[in-house]
Structures are given as structure tokens and as C-alpha cells.
Amino acid sequence: xxxxxxxxxxxxxxxxxxxxxxxxxxxxxxxxxxxxxxxxxxxxxxxxxxxxxxxxxxxxxxxxxxxxxxxxxxxxxxxxxxxxxxxxxxxxxxxxxxxxxxxxxxxxxxxxxxxxxxxxxxxxxxxxxxxxxxxxxxxxxxxxxxxxxxxxxxxxxxxxxxxxxxxxxxxxxxxxxxxxxxxxxxxxxxxxxxxxxxxxxxxxxxxxxxxxxxxxxxxxxxxxxxxxxxxxxxxxxxxxxxxxxxxxxxxxxxxxxxxxxxxxxxxxxxxxxxxxxxxxxxxxxxxxxxxxxxxxxxx
Numbered sequence: 001x002x003x004x005x006x007x008x009x010x011x012x013x014x015x016x017x018x019x020x021x022x023x024x025x026x027x028x029x030x031x032x033x034x035x036x037x038x039x040x041x042x043x044x045x046x047x048x049x050x051x052x053x054x055x056x057x058x059x060x061x062x063x064x065x066x067x068x069x070x071x072x073x074x075x076x077x078x079x080x081x082x083x084x085x086x087x088x089x090x091x092x093x094x095x096x097x098x099x100x101x102x103x104x105x106x107x108x109x110x111x112x113x114x115x116x117x118x119x120x121x122x123x124x125x126x127x128x129x130x131x132x133x134x135x136x137x138x139x140x141x142x143x144x145x146x147x148x149x150x151x152x153x154x155x156x157x158x159x160x161x162x163x164x165x166x167x168x169x170x171x172x173x174x175x176x177x178x179x180x181x182x183x184x185x186x187x188x189x190x191x192x193x194x195x196x197x198x199x200x201x202x203x204x205x206x207x208x209x210x211x212x213x214x215x216x217x218x219x220x221x222x223x224x225x226x227x228x229x230x231x232x233x234x235x236x237x238x239x240x241x242x243x244x245x246x247x248x249x250x251x252x253x254x255x256x257x258x259x260x261x262x263x264x265x266x267x268x269x270x271x272x273x274x275x276x277x278x279x280x281x282x283x284x285x286x287x288x289x290x291x292x293x294x295x296x297x298x299x
Contacts (some may be wrong), residue, residue, distance in 0.1 A: 041150045043160075045156075051067070059219035065090055101126060162179070183297045190221075222234075223257040255282065255289070261282065
């Protein structure tokens with residue numbers, strides 16, 4: 001006989017704590033049991049932007065760092081949460097990996113300020129050594145996500161960018177449940193079929209949560225040889241745009257594979273400021289994506 005989560009008074013033992021029907025049951029013994037989803041975090045933010053990818057290694061954190069910096073450069077009060085708890089790279093990319101989170105009263109956490117209007121929090125700021133692993137299960141991660149939202153002195157934010165780990169696990173589900181005013185999610189992929197297969201799952205995950213898909217970004221899309229100028233499609237090209245069309249979601253743009261992007265991350269200076277302006281095609285593509293994203297949110 002198939003098991004269901006529907007309340008059944010004939011088989012009820014009164015043990016509400018261990019019953020899968022707790023949130024639906026109207027039995028008087030279940031009065032004190034929590035109902036439904038947890039309440040939204042108490043944080044002053046106009047727009048929360050989730051950045052996801054179906055698989056690792058597609059440049060999601062690079063996109064998150066450049067997006068947050070670009071928003072701050074446009075005058076928006078911006079926060080950036082690094083929720084890749086097991087592999088937090090944002091502090092390295094922003095040149096603040098030696099910083100530590102502080103609290104002046106033992107209750108409220110002060111975020112690390114990168115600029116006057118860009119602040120970040122990350123597990124990397126809490127680790128005793130840079131190579132210390134975080135060996136946590138889901139409940140521990142849920143607790144720290146709630147703290148990163150509610151217990152941090154963010155002030156009044158225009159944008160909160162959330163850099164999530166690859167996949168659709170605990171971190172993505174928890175932030176989707178707790179964060180208020182979610183504008184939607186950006187899905188980062190590379191052009192090859194394997195990456196597209198996984199990123200499509202991320203798109204469907206966002207849809208199932210009834211959140212807007214702000215668009216797909218195709219990273220590492222083509223490579224221009226610095227010696228001969230010939231364009232080489234190392235990982236292919238156009239897969240992300242094709243996927244966006246098939247899934248009926250916006251395509252925000254493509255970022256070419258550029259060694260300068262890697263150098264910018266290693267040096268802790270986001271590409272969007274390291275090579276600001278000019279005729280650089282990579283810079284222009286990133287700037288166009290940021291413009292398209294802000295337009296999607298504000299429409």
C-alpha cells in the first residue's frame with residue numbers, strides 16, 4: 001500500500017513531531033506544531049537576485065562578482081552573499097580574502113565592505129585557514145543562511161546578489177524560502193551540451209518555486225586568438241541562447257572565453273573594473289548583460 005502525507009485520524013498516534021502530515025493536520029493535539037513555510041527574513045532589500053548554475057565550473061561566481069560590482073558602480077546599495085558554503089571563492093575574486101567578519105555588540109554581524117556601497121558576507125571570512133573544509137549537513141547550512149540574511153548589518157539595500165553553489169540543493173531551496181522580494185534568478189551556463197543539460201534543470205527548479213527566470217547567461221562562448229584574431233569555439237557557441245529559446249526564458253547575453261577574466265579573478269579585481277570601458281569586446285558583453293538584467297528587473 002502506498003504511503004501518503006495526508007492526515008489519517010484512524011492511524012494517528014498523536015506523535016505530531018514525527019508525522020509527515022503535521023503541516024496539514026487540524027487535530028487539536030497538533031496546535032503547537034509549525035505550519036507551512038518558515039517566515040521571510042527581516043531584511044530591508046528591494047530586489048534579491050539569485051545566481052545559479054546546473055553544474056560547477058561554468059563561471060557562476062565570476063558572473064555574481066561582476067554583477068554585484070556593476071550594480072554598485074551604478075550607484076545602487078548592493079549586498080553580495082556567497083552561499084557556496086563548501087567552496088567560497090567570492091572573497092578571493094574581490095580581493096578581500098584576508099578579511100574577517102566582525103561584531104561590535106556580539107549580536108549583529110558587520111559585513112565586509114569592498115566599496116562604500118558594496119558589502120559581502122561569506123563562509124570564507126569565518127574559516128581559521130583558507131584550506132579548512134566545511135563539513136556540514138543541511139540543517140547547519142540552513143542556520144547560517146538565515147544568519148547571513150537577518151543577523152548582518154546590511155542597511156537598506158537596493159540589490160542583494162546571492163551566489164549559490166552548483167545544483168538545486170539545500171542552499172538554493174533555503175534562500176528561495178527565506179529571502180524577501182526575490183526579483184528572480186540568473187542561470188549561468190557554458191555552450192556545450194553537458195552544461196546545457198544541467199542548466200535546464202536549474203531553470204525548471206526556479207519555475208517550480210514560482211520565481212521569475214531573469215535570463216540565461218552563456219559564459220565561455222567562443223575564444224578570439226590574441227595572435228591571429230581567429231575565433232575558435234573551444235566549448236562551442238550558441239547553446240545557451242538556443243536553450244533560452246526552447247525554455248521560453250530571456251537570453252541575457254554571451255561572454256567570450258578571455259584569459260583576462262581569469263587574471264582579474266586571481267588578482268581580486270573584477271573584470272568589470274579592471275578593464276573598464278574602451279572597445280574591449282569582453283567588457284562590452286558583460287556591461288550589456290548587466291544592462292539587460294537591470295532592465296528585466298525594473299520592468
